[in-house]
Amino acid sequence: MTSNSLKKRWRDGEITINGWLCIPTSWTAEVMAHAGFDTLTIDAQHGLATDLTAILPMLQAIATTDTVPLVRVAWNDPAQHMRMLDAGAQGIICPMLNTRAETEAFVQACRYPPQGYRSIGPLRASLGDEAGYLRKANDEVLTMAMIETADGYRNLEDIAQTPTLDALYVGTWDLCMTMGLEKMADFDDPVLLGMLDTILNVAAKNNIMAAVHCGTPENAIKMREMGFQMVTPLTDTFSLQQAIAEGLRKLRD
Amino acid sequence: MTSNSLKKRWRDGEITINGWLCIPTSWTAEVMAHAGFDTLTIDAQHGLATDLTAILPMLQAIATTDTVPLVRVAWNDPAQHMRMLDAGAQGIICPMLNTRAETEAFVQACRYPPQGYRSIGPLRASLGDEAGYLRKANDEVLTMAMIETADGYRNLEDIAQTPTLDALYVGTWDLCMTMGLEKMADFDDPVLLGMLDTILNVAAKNNIMAAVHCGTPENAIKMREMGFQMVTPLTDTFSLQQAIAEGLRKLRD
Amino acid sequence: MTSNSLKKRWRDGEITINGWLCIPTSWTAEVMAHAGFDTLTIDAQHGLATDLTAILPMLQAIATTDTVPLVRVAWNDPAQHMRMLDAGAQGIICPMLNTRAETEAFVQACRYPPQGYRSIGPLRASLGDEAGYLRKANDEVLTMAMIETADGYRNLEDIAQTPTLDALYVGTWDLCMTMGLEKMADFDDPVLLGMLDTILNVAAKNNIMAAVHCGTPENAIKMREMGFQMVTPLTDTFSLQQAIAEGLRKLRD
Amino acid sequence: MTSNSLKKRWRDGEITINGWLCIPTSWTAEVMAHAGFDTLTIDAQHGLATDLTAILPMLQAIATTDTVPLVRVAWNDPAQHMRMLDAGAQGIICPMLNTRAETEAFVQACRYPPQGYRSIGPLRASLGDEAGYLRKANDEVLTMAMIETADGYRNLEDIAQTPTLDALYVGTWDLCMTMGLEKMADFDDPVLLGMLDTILNVAAKNNIMAAVHCGTPENAIKMREMGFQMVTPLTDTFSLQQAIAEGLRKLRD
Amino acid sequence: MTSNSLKKRWRDGEITINGWLCIPTSWTAEVMAHAGFDTLTIDAQHGLATDLTAILPMLQAIATTDTVPLVRVAWNDPAQHMRMLDAGAQGIICPMLNTRAETEAFVQACRYPPQGYRSIGPLRASLGDEAGYLRKANDEVLTMAMIETADGYRNLEDIAQTPTLDALYVGTWDLCMTMGLEKMADFDDPVLLGMLDTILNVAAKNNIMAAVHCGTPENAIKMREMGFQMVTPLTDTFSLQQAIAEGLRKLRD
Amino acid sequence: MTSNSLKKRWRDGEITINGWLCIPTSWTAEVMAHAGFDTLTIDAQHGLATDLTAILPMLQAIATTDTVPLVRVAWNDPAQHMRMLDAGAQGIICPMLNTRAETEAFVQACRYPPQGYRSIGPLRASLGDEAGYLRKANDEVLTMAMIETADGYRNLEDIAQTPTLDALYVGTWDLCMTMGLEKMADFDDPVLLGMLDTILNVAAKNNIMAAVHCGTPENAIKMREMGFQMVTPLTDTFSLQQAIAEGLRKLRD
Numbered sequence A, B, C, D, E, F: 001m002t003s004n005s006l007k008k009r010w011r012d013g014e015i016t017i018n019g020w021l022c023i024p025t026s027w028t029a030e031v032m033a034h035a036g037f038d039t040l041t042i043d044a045q046h047g048l049a050t051d052l053t054a055i056l057p058m059l060q061a062i063a064t065t066d067t068v069p070l071v072r073v074a075w076n077d078p079a080q081h082m083r084m085l086d087a088g089a090q091g092i093i094c095p096m097l098n099t100r101a102e103t104e105a106f107v108q109a110c111r112y113p114p115q116g117y118r119s120i121g122p123l124r125a126s127l128g129d130e131a132g133y134l135r136k137a138n139d140e141v142l143t144m145a146m147i148e149t150a151d152g153y154r155n156l157e158d159i160a161q162t163p164t165l166d167a168l169y170v171g172t173w174d175l176c177m178t179m180g181l182e183k184m185a186d187f188d189d190p191v192l193l194g195m196l197d198t199i200l201n202v203a204a205k206n207n208i209m210a211a212v213h214c215g216t217p218e219n220a221i222k223m224r225e226m227g228f229q230m231v232t233p234l235t236d237t238f239s240l241q242q243a244i245a246e247g248l249r250k251l252r253d
């Protein structure tokens, strides 16, 4: 495991840009890694790479660059958290967390004892640093709790205080739907903006980072200005779809 | 998502025939889809296609025809229910349900808020109808609860009343074993027939459908006559094994 | 095999738009198929899907729409031509053809006797029309000869007269390099435009179609105006790369 | 490599039954291997398993039984012959051979020097017998030349005399089409029967075996009675299709 | 399912040697199976083969020999226990068990009613013995509980008494870390040796077997002398790494 | 394409060590890449990774380090040479070359016009240097001709003079067999040593490099002392087999 630069960069006040991988191939992962994102997240929840058969080569493709690889797991399942870390993910984004207890279960699955209950076996993660990995991993591995349910939002303060949690990650679409907003992820909606502001404040107060799923570069610029330290402006599939639609429009019109 | 024709056809009194896919290839899935089943179920519990690496191309192969794709998931795991729906399954058959609470957890994982807690991200399911999918999905997606344990049978009435549950699906083999019957899936056994009758009645009383795993076309004809709205007469592997055995018998005798 | 609409549409004067697939997944193939191309070509030469393990699910994904699937094979190898047709490609684009003899070897590999020497075994191609396929295939299957070498350009007339050849396909980049042009695929270069004009004329004189690899929608519009019946404006990888680069530029500036 | 029992059994007058694998999975290969065929042929020409990614696990699945694994390669390509043998195929069936020279090129690719030009590297084939493999392989490996073109039939005698060729394998469908017969593989057609008789006689005269692609058990019984030592009555895909069609007929009528 | 020889051999006092598979290919699995281990364990927790897409061909590769295939699952997840058994694993090693209740949930997932709640569908496991499998499986299938957490060690006696549990398997590394030992898996550390002795005694007292993860052949020899009936001295990845490092050292020095 | 350091290092008199990859996984490729070889060769002839489905992720895994990736192709097939270069191999080792004409066909397939006939489309090779790749590739890409047949050895001088050929690579095993030596690759055999000496001299005279397949580190040390600039001492599969055998011997004795 190369030293995870992300924490340091956040502490230095840098705002990082995260790409989102739904296409299950190492080729598109490598293309995205060369595009210049700070981090790339393999989406194992709603994306199509969900098992190591697909995810391992994607992690390797990202490792041909300095981009930091993250995985958004499918659920709060300790076996999956540990497996992704063993395979070389440098951080886990866990969806649909509702309570402090759930968040503790998540974070502790990512920490070796005595901080947590992660099981030893960092097969790929320790490649090249077999000696040091066990010592350093608890500090290096990022844990990011998604705030995207009504319960999660209600328990925000409590979740944010989970020991060794590194960041909150706003799941904008799910949060809007679960809160009964009419439009999904409308970044002009004052209700949404109010919730985002609350989340930012809670993160800051607890000295952890705040990240947000943005959907477009334009939204990401807004969110960056609002104070989020990590923004996700682009996904592989949607970018491809838009580029093709735009190209075809030129020809069809 | 093309409009799920199945619900309408059931309401119109049609009895539908379901095929069962255990072979983990898109080729056999496409062959089965062209054979003329109303629905095809990818068996992610006892079959060999258990992850999207195998299941995604099978769902695509089925989508080359009008056959409705279903998935029998491995367990009552919300992440898996959601993933299969995101990938384009139009219904989930959930095994080994014992209680109303378990059934609610299952069904609600398949429904967006406020009816349930399905997370947003219908990557493939919404392809071609990005705008409408979120609005229509709760109505279109089928949820089928397997009745195949002693507890499940005991709690039958309660399970059948689970809001937005669409159907009961009898797991004949497991039901026989768990109830201590001597023969597995003997469709002449009055004890089994009695249970099937009870299940049919409970389904009818609660205005949901009833489906049954039959093993052979002959059993399926019986079950159709008994009143089941969906029957599963054929699986890919067993059909292949029987056809080959019969062919070789001609040559060996 | 559904009736190949392409020939008829060309005869009716329609100009068709072809997409290009280099990413080896059925998911991006399905996304591209839903985007509205008339044809999609799986690039088995310079793309990353080169064997049926990757190509079969892509062909199936395309078959969920009306888009006509083509394959640009890696070389003039009869086994590969036949295999792609058996798997359901409705046409073959063969690269690097230099002579009439090579073109005959290509075209005849795509035709059943007595017109050619294609071997019988259209496993997937005949699915749903086992009876009719052998009768119709020689008429339906498209053969497109790439003109992209100095020798191929010199032997253009001779190649164009190959019996049952359907189209010429200009490999603009290779043609420019092999002819020693300074810029690759500069569609304002009069030398390139002169060659394109010659190819168009030879195709017209021989009553076959002419297609051209364009690189961008803008070039494709020019080529359509120039008279080409099929243009290739967009590839999956380059579109993804451009969309991401543009999105990141917005954030980095 | 376990000793290839096939040659001995043929010499002892046994008539062997060969199954045909087109479905690209190790599961169906294992199912077929347990069904009791003497040999199983992976069809890398018209079937869907064409590269080691798919073929290696199929060869391993067959090796869980005593069934002898063969590969029908896609074309007369020495690299492919050698690769399939290295991976554990115990014999190669080569399609579309037209001449003695082509047949020699095929057979010699399967023989180590001085009998041929096979390259050393039997990675899997020699597993468990690293010492003995190079010594025994030339005797054990089966080479079967397909007779299925007009040229091949014309050059039959010459082909049959190719040194170390083990058998002729009649490609009935291609042979019928290339000879201009009206019906493909009509085993009552006296013209076809005449050709089959000629092939049998030429094989016998040259002390090599004769095998034939039959399509059905009924045809295979005829061919066995006619004198062929190896018959191919059943393929995986067609058997599956027929079994399903028959099962559905029971329910649809 | 061939009769699982392991239980008998243990009863006869034999000490068995177990290999450990982390590389996700059927080729290395077959190589390891031919090396002469008594059992081979596919590590689906920390290894890289975690889904049937990778594990099925590995199980088939092992089945080309008499080596008994086991799976170390990722977590105490009944769906995964059942799936691995259905696919042909002859025993399950379950990690991170803390309590008697967890162990019962594990063991019962591996037993058909009335001993447990395993669901019927032994697709591959019953191949060749469809009639007998359901009758024999509860006796043949091995269940091994990992003792590797502080809680698990504390509840050792209780866990060992779980009905139909076959063995304890010491997860040496996790046990050391969770108990706060300074060195991981130092087989000279009297604290570790004390715990190993306790585990051996508890196993013996409860008439079940004891196995231990050793890391090296040298440790395995010690553990065998200490009384363990099954030792795991070698993993594929570590063996490869060591052999390469040693080979390169010869050249670099 | 990062600048290929190999040519410069050879010119500087460095002797490089090459590893050999037969196991078809990106994991073992990454493990080998971290072991410290100067180059790693994916063996697409006798190894089990033969198509991009397997080879692409291996090339990516190697690219996580500075190790230079090479491919030993299966045969002198221009489509395969080009494909491997497009996918990022920095050199091609071509087996079984017999003549100057064959060698020219090989080398020119690896060179863009006017030096050769490589077709444009360096999809992955040019990632990160789209502008410069076409300009630099002819200088950077390595071409290595295997000398391993009687004909190839006879035509050695002629082959060595092929324009832009970079190196001769001795296929020791095949060379021994084709020359009728009794022992394969006995590096004490004066006949073999004589041939190796001749090859070294011819390479030196023609100002190209000489490499040799050695089988063991001990042989590699000899060959290095003899003057070869590149030696291949270790393969993944054989190293694994030896390490396991040695480990088991300790336990079985």
Ligand SMILES: [Mg+2]
Residues within 6 Å of the ligand: A095, A148, A171, A173, A174, B119, B120
């Ligand atoms: Mg969400």
Ligand SMILES: [Mg+2]
Residues within 6 Å of the ligand: B095, B148, B171, B173, B174, E119, E120
């Ligand atoms: Mg069941």
Ligand SMILES: [Mg+2]
Residues within 6 Å of the ligand: C095, C148, C171, C173, C174, F119, F120
């Ligand atoms: Mg070109």
Ligand SMILES: [Mg+2]
Residues within 6 Å of the ligand: C119, C120, D095, D148, D171, D173, D174
């Ligand atoms: Mg044929």
Ligand SMILES: [Mg+2]
Residues within 6 Å of the ligand: A119, A120, E095, E148, E171, E173, E174
């Ligand atoms: Mg452990």
Ligand SMILES: [Mg+2]
Residues within 6 Å of the ligand: D119, D120, F095, F148, F171, F173, F174
């Ligand atoms: Mg060689």
